[in-house]
Amino acid sequence: MKLKVGVIGLGYWGPNFVRNFIRYERTQLVWVCDISEKALKKTCQGYPYLKSTQNYHDLLKDNSLDLIIITTPPNSHYIIAKKALEAKKHVIVAKPLALSSKGANDLLKLANENNLLLHTDLTYLYTAAVRTIKNLIDKGAVGNPLYYDSIRTNLGLIQQDVNVIWDLAIHDLSIIDYWFNLKPEKVFAVASKHNENSKTEEMAHISVTYQNHFIAHIHVSWLSPVKIRTTLVGGTNKMVYFDDLQPDEKIKIYDKGVKIASDSITPFKPAYRSGNIITPTLSQEEALFLEIRDTTNQIMRKSINYLNAQLSIRILKILEACDKSIKTGHSTAIR
Ligand SMILES: NC(=O)c1ccc[n+]([C@@H]2O[C@H](COP(=O)([O-])OP(=O)(O)OC[C@H]3O[C@@H](n4cnc5c(N)ncnc54)[C@H](O)[C@@H]3O)[C@@H](O)[C@H]2O)c1
Incomplete structure (x- = not known):
């Protein structure tokens, strides 16, 4: 079975995730989301089957969705990641994970308690x-x-x-x-x-x-x-x-x-x-493809680890x- 994925934030970086999730045979990109209609239109060109929305809560409400990627500006990472984890979604967040180590710690606790992936995209x-x-x-x-x-x-x-x-x-x-x-x-x-x-x-x-x-x-x-x-x-x-x-x-x-x-x-x-x-x-x-393969494998093999999230907190x-x-x-x- 394919992992169902949604990407929130389709500016400069988000479309790289979109491209790689479409390319990967073990994932199915289902949702794309951006507050900008223009960004949504651009991303959906050529992929008419994608569900698109300007409101990220639509992704949270979709019970079939497994994984959410957050590539919005940094000041929105914490709140979107928190809501996604509360909605029992696995999460990959663009760097930085949050704007404070305390916020990142809260996210890690929430992910850990629910056995959900919390991964910061540190592509390098x-x-x-x-x-x-x-x-x-x-x-x-x-x-x-x-x-x-x-x-x-x-x-x-x-x-x-x-x-x-x-x-x-x-x-x-x-x-x-x-x-x-x-x-x-x-x-x-x-x-x-x-x-x-x-x-x-x-x-x-x-x-x-x-x-x-x-x-x-x-x-x-x-x-x-x-x-x-x-x-x-x-x-x-x-x-x-x-x-x-x-x-x-x-x-x-x-x-x-x-x-x-x-x-x-x-x-x-x-x-x-x-x-x-x-x-x-x-x-x-x-590199981003390898990162996607590694993180989705953790979810599919039920072998989630928090090494990346812990590293992110040390960096914060x-x-x-x-x-x-x-x-x-x-x-x-x-x-
Ligand atoms: N790993 C890397 O090498 C790398 C490279 C570039 C950017 N990034 C990270 O990616 C993130 C995004 O950076 P960017 O350069 O793509 O920014 P950007 O401003 O180009 O794109 C952000 C997009 O998010 C959308 N957005 C904002 N708030 C939203 C919301 N509440 N709901 C839905 N969409 C919303 C905006 O409309 C915009 O299209 C940043 O955290 C940045 O640090 C990582």
């Missing part, structure tokens, strides 16, 4: 590049992790209800959690608004310190003339360069490093190691600490 965690680097780290090929240094910038899409950290750095913070599984300790964030009518900060620099002296620096911006998606990872054995915008050769693994010897005769003696560079071949499968706590740091101008402990 399903990309071949991120999974390949995760395997390298897990195998110990990178050595002890030292740092994560990334730039994630583009022009727009400026959001109203979350700042650029909540929109873009959320990807980096979830990748770091997934790759290294280290406890974040404190954050220092600097952010600025450059349009007087902006409701949220458009560019930011964030430093997060983790246990074991691991440090992350993340630069995010909606005001960049060029799109950049680069990440450097330093380890005691290898260094990794990840450029997500490269069609091929997204990952380069460098056998490079530096050791500084110090003794009484030569008090400062750096020794540089410069070995081979390896570029792994990556699968071309679309870092995002909340970023906001506090911006406000106070001080580094903020992450609890």
